[in-house]
Amino acid sequence: MEVTNLVVLPAVLAFFVLCLYFITKVVRLGKHPNLNLPPGRLGWPIVGETFDFMRTMNEGNVLRFIQERVEKYDARVFKTSMFGDPVVVFCGPAGNKFLFSNENKNVQVWWPSSVRKLLRLSLVNKVGDEAKMVRRLLMSFLNAETLRNYLPKMDSIAQRHIDTYWEGKEQVFVYPIVQLYTFELACCLFLSIEDSDHISKLSLKFDEFLKGMIGFPLNIPGTRFHRAMKAADAIRKEIRMILKKRKVDLEEKRASATQDLLSHMLVTSDPSGRFTTEMEIIDNILLLLFAGHDTSRSVLSLVMKYLGQLPHVFEHVLKEQLEISQGKEAGQLLQLEDVQKMKYSWNVASEVMRLSPPVSGAYREAKEDFTYADYNIPKGWKLHWNTGSSHKDPALFSNPETFDASRFEGAGPTPFSYVPFGGGPRMCLGQEFARLEILVFMHNIVKRFKWDLVIPDEKFKYDPMLEPVEGLAIRLHPSHF
Numbered sequence: 264m265e266v267t268n269l270v271v272l273p274a275v276l277a278f279f280v281l282c283l284y285f286i287t288k289v290v291r292l293g294k295h296p297n298l299n300l301p302p303g304r305l306g307w308p309i310v311g312e313t314f315d316f317m318r319t320m321n322e323g324n325v326l327r328f329i330q331e332r333v334e335k336y337d338a339r340v341f342k343t344s345m346f347g348d349p350v351v352v353f354c355g356p357a358g359n360k361f362l363f364s365n366e367n368k369n370v371q372v373w374w375p376s377s378v379r380k381l382l383r384l385s386l387v388n389k390v391g392d393e394a395k396m397v398r399r400l401l402m403s404f405l406n407a408e409t410l411r412n413y414l415p416k417m418d419s420i421a422q423r424h425i426d427t428y429w430e431g432k433e434q435v436f437v438y439p440i441v442q443l444y445t446f447e448l449a450c451c452l453f454l455s456i457e458d459s460d461h462i463s464k465l466s467l468k469f470d471e472f473l474k475g476m477i478g479f480p481l482n483i484p485g486t487r488f489h490r491a492m493k494a495a496d497a498i499r500k501e502i503r504m505i506l507k508k509r510k511v512d513l514e515e516k517r518a519s520a521t522q523d524l525l526s527h528m529l530v531t532s533d534p535s536g537r538f539t540t541e542m543e544i545i546d547n548i549l550l551l552l553f554a555g556h557d558t559s560r561s562v563l564s565l566v567m568k569y570l571g572q573l574p575h576v577f578e579h580v581l582k583e584q585l586e587i588s589q590g591k592e593a594g595q596l597l598q599l600e601d602v603q604k605m606k607y608s609w610n611v612a613s614e615v616m617r618l619s620p621p622v623s624g625a626y627r628e629a630k631e632d633f634t635y636a637d638y639n640i641p642k643g644w645k646l647h648w649n650t651g652s653s654h655k656d657p658a659l660f661s662n663p664e665t666f667d668a669s670r671f672e673g674a675g676p677t678p679f680s681y682v683p684f685g686g687g688p689r690m691c692l693g694q695e696f697a698r699l700e701i702l703v704f705m706h707n708i709v710k711r712f713k714w715d716l717v718i719p720d721e722k723f724k725y726d727p728m729l730e731p732v733e734g735l736a737i738r739l740h741p742s743h744f
């Protein structure tokens with residue numbers, strides 16, 4: 264009886280607190296009778312249109328949610344309500360441009376409460392000058408010039424990964440396997456963790472962590488969010504242990520200041536001489552481990568899907584990669600100069616991200632009342648930009664459903680129409696890291712295998728990144744060039 268009370272009472276209490284919170288929000292929503300708000304529906308009390316939105320996430324087709332409303336209301340902007348908040352959805356390049364160019368003016372970055380609670384002191388919870396400072400520090404590690412030093416390491420990890428998990432197999436599930444590569448890279452370059460057992464255990468915790476990222480932040484036993492909070496604590500504890508040891512090793516010259524992101528953050532101060540606190544370092548590394556492997560895992564799975572389906576694209580990528588290999592001595596690892604030559608392969612990856620963006624979009628918050636497209640947007644409302652509404656627009660990309668890597672040749676797409684990495688001052692910090700890890704993997708995999716898809720029309724869903732519902736099984740045909 265007592266045990267039941269221990270579980271049920273906090274759950275009931277949490278439910279009432281949540282109801283109260285949402286009712287207050289709904290009452291606040293009613294306070295805008297004289298404003299010309301964007302057209303749209305706020306949906307049911309408390310849940311708004313969350314379930315409609317989640318349904319299209321599950322179908323891997325968030326664009327349907329947007330298109331239905333764009334057709335009904337306004338092609339530029341509409342309102343909805345999700346996860347207890349009114350949200351204004353900005354559409355097309357004009358919407359992207361507005362949100363990306365007004366950061367720190369009338370809008371600022373905003374993440375759902377579940378993300379903010381899980382990533383505590385990290386960059387996702389910083390705005391204005393504080394955010395600029397953290398971005399500068401992280402970028403001093405994630406820029407092309409610094410990352411060039413880690414490229415041979417990336418190549419050797421990719422080769423070892425393929426030897427271990429792909430070689431000798433007739434069939435593999437791409438999605439779970441490719442995570443071992445992207446996660447190992449992140450663990451190695453950010454924390455110098457190389458032991459495969461350690462990496463697999465951490466990766467299991469990350470799966471729990473990720474599944475609670477988007478949803479109601481109800482921290483009671485049995486919820487996805489509760490499991491994610493527990494996983495985040497466990498990962499933090501591990502990073503803290505590594506950090507403590509690294510500090511001693513750095514002092515005693517057993518570790519180098521350039522060996523990974525952790526050392527870099529420990530030895531680098533901001534312009535005023537202030538060093539990042541231990542808790543901030545831990546939370547930012549947690550953020551990068553998360554942001555840095557799951558998105559790339561999604562892209563690599565999609566690249567494998569499209570290359571498996573489009574033999575002429577595969578042959579073109581293979582030709583480019585073989586030319587690069589032939590210009591190198593046997594066994595010589597990839598350098599930045601080699602990756603710069605992988606132009607067609609990157610156009611292919613870019614077209615994959617246009618057709619199937621791994622991230623459906625992100626959020627901002629109105630810092631003050633403002634007007635957009637003649638509509639009033641009240642302070643505090645959440646604002647959403649999305650990849651779909653411009654990536655599939657026939658006015659911006661002719662025959663938008665056709666795979667055509669040549670769209671990215673020359674000047675490429677018009678500004679603000681192609682936004683897989685977002686834009687403006689809060690644009691993805693890991694774009695270069697992602698480009699390198701994707702191209703290094705493509706280089707190694709096409710030289711060793713051709714493949715075909717076991718389920719050619721396998722569905723993908725957003726959870727929260729785009730992922731194959733059945734894990735993307737493929738049949739491997741070794742080629743060994």
Ligand code: HEM
Pocket residue numbers: 372386387398405550551554555556558559562621622624625626683684685686687688689690691692693694696697
């Ligand atoms: C192909 C892979 C990736 C895609 C498609 C992607 C996409 C995105 C998107 C859409 C955003 C939100 C931008 C916005 O709100 O305007 C973002 C933010 C972010 N990404 Fe990535 N990302 C990828 C890989 C990475 C990697 C490899 C890292 C780290 C090594 C990373 C680190 C971050 C960070 C730290 C932020 C937050 C930036 C801020 O709030 O200032 N991402 N990413």
